[in-house]
Amino acid sequence: MNTPDLSTTIGQVTLPNPLLTASGTFGYGHELLESFPVQRLGAVVSKGLTLRPREGNPRPRIAETRCGLLNSIGLENMGLEAYLHRVLPLLRERGVRVVLNVEGRSEEEFYALAEKVEAHQPEILALEVNVSCPNVEGGLWFGQDLGLLERLVRGMRARTRFPLWIKLTPSGVDVREEARAAEQGGADAVVVANTYPGMAVDVARRRFLLHRGMGGVSGPAIHPLTLYWVHEVVGAVGIPVIAVGGIHDFDSAVAYLLVGARAVQIGSALFVDPELPYRILARLPDYLRDQGFSSVSSLIGSLRLDRPATQRPQT
Numbered sequence: 001m002n003t004p005d006l007s008t009t010i011g012q013v014t015l016p017n018p019l020l021t022a023s024g025t026f027g028y029g030h031e032l033l034e035s036f037p038v039q040r041l042g043a044v045v046s047k048g049l050t051l052r053p054r055e056g057n058p059r060p061r062i063a064e065t066r067c068g069l070l071n072s073i074g075l076e077n078m079g080l081e082a083y084l085h086r087v088l089p090l091l092r093e094r095g096v097r098v099v100l101n102v103e104g105r106s107e108e109e110f111y112a113l114a115e116k117v118e119a120h121q122p123e124i125l126a127l128e129v130n131v132s133c134p135n136v137e138g139g140l141w142f143g144q145d146l147g148l149l150e151r152l153v154r155g156m157r158a159r160t161r162f163p164l165w166i167k168l169t170p171s172g173v174d175v176r177e178e179a180r181a182a183e184q185g186g187a188d189a190v191v192v193a194n195t196y197p198g199m200a201v202d203v204a205r206r207r208f209l210l211h212r213g214m215g216g217v218s219g220p221a222i223h224p225l226t227l228y229w230v231h232e233v234v235g236a237v238g239i240p241v242i243a244v245g246g247i248h249d250f251d252s253a254v255a256y257l258l259v260g261a262r263a264v265q266i267g268s269a270l271f272v273d274p275e276l277p278y279r280i281l282a283r284l285p286d287y288l289r290d291q292g293f294s295s296v297s298s299l300i301g302s303l304r305l306d307r308p309a310t311q312r313p314q315t
C-alpha cells in the first residue's frame with residue numbers, strides 16, 4: 001500500500017495533516033522554532049489576540065487538577081498589531097502555517113480586529129474567533145447568545161475575506177445550536193470547544209486556588225465531554241468541525257477524527273509533553289495502513305452513531 005495521504009481540508013483551507021496546536025498553549029509559536037519542527041504541524045493557532053495589549057488576570061491564574069488544568073489567564077497578550085509585526089513574520093519565514101485567534105470585548109472590537117487583519121493582508125490561513133472565553137468578564141456572551149453570535153459572524157464575514165473558524169463554548173448552551181447559529185452567519189468552520197467553567201479550593205487555607213475563583217477546565221478530564229459535542233455538532237451542521245479538548249495521546253486525537261472532526265488541536269498536553277503532536281504524526285501512517293485506510297480523509301467520520309443528532313443524551 002502507498003504512503004497514506006495525511007492531508008485534510010477545512011473549507012477552502014488544505015492542511016498537510018490534521019494536527020494543530022490550541023490557542024494559548026503554545027506561546028506565540030516563535031519561541032519554539034529552535035526546539036521543535038513547528039512547520040511540520042498542520043498549523044499553529046496563535047495565542048488569543050485583542051485589539052490592544054492585555055495584562056490578563058491577577059495571579060494565581062493556573063492550577064493543576066486531578067485530570068487536567070484550571071486556568072484563568074484572562075487573555076494576556078501583546079495585542080494584534082505587535083503580533084502582526086513582530087511574531088507573524090518569524091513564523092512565516094520558517095514556513096509555519098498560522099491561524100490567528102482573536103477575541104473582542106464588543107461587536108465593534110471584533111469588527112475592528114477583522115478590518116485590521118484584512119488591511120494588513122497577512123499570510124494567515126484563517127481567523128479563529130473566540131466567542132467562548134470563560135476567563136474574562138463577558139467572554140462568553142457572544143457564544144451563549146445565539147442571535148448575537150449569528151450577527152457577529154455575519155458582521156465579521158462582511159469585513160474579511162479570511163476563512164472564519166468560530167470557537168464555541170460548551171458552557172450553558174447546546175453546542176449544536178451554537179454551531180448552527182455560526183453556520184447561519186456565514187462561518188467556514190466551527191471549533192469545538194473551549195474550556196468548561198470550573199473551580200478548585202485549597203481546603204487547608206480555605207481559599208480558591210485561582211485568584212479569580214473560577215477558571216476554564218482543560219485536559220484529559222474534558223475529552224469525553226467534548227468528544228460527545230464534536231460527534232453531535234458534526235451531525236448538526238454542514239460546515240467542517242475542528243476538535244479541541246483533552247487530547248493527551250494518539251488514541252484521544254484519533255477518536256475525534258473517527259467521529260468526524262476534520263482536524264484536531266492539542267492544548268494543555270503541550271505543557272507536559274511538547275513532542276506529542278510530532279509523535280502522533282509519526283504514528284498516523286501506520287495506523288491508517290493497519291486499519292485499511294488510504295487517507296486521513298477516508299478515516300474522518302467513519303465512526304458515527306446511527307441516530308438523529310438532535311436526540312438528547314440519556315442519563
Ligand SMILES: Cc1cc2nc3c(=O)[nH]c(=O)nc-3n(C[C@H](O)[C@H](O)[C@H](O)COP(=O)(O)O)c2cc1C
Pocket residue numbers: 022023024025047048049069071073075101130167193194195217218219220222244245246247265266267268269
Ligand atoms: C493556559 C491556557 C490558555 C488558553 N488561552 C486561550 C486563548 O487565548 N484563546 C482561546 O481561544 N483558547 C484558549 N485556551 C483554550 C485552549 O485553546 C483549548 O480550547 C482548551 O484548553 C481545551 O483543550 P485542551 O484540553 O487540549 O487543553 C487556553 C487554554 C489554556 C490551558
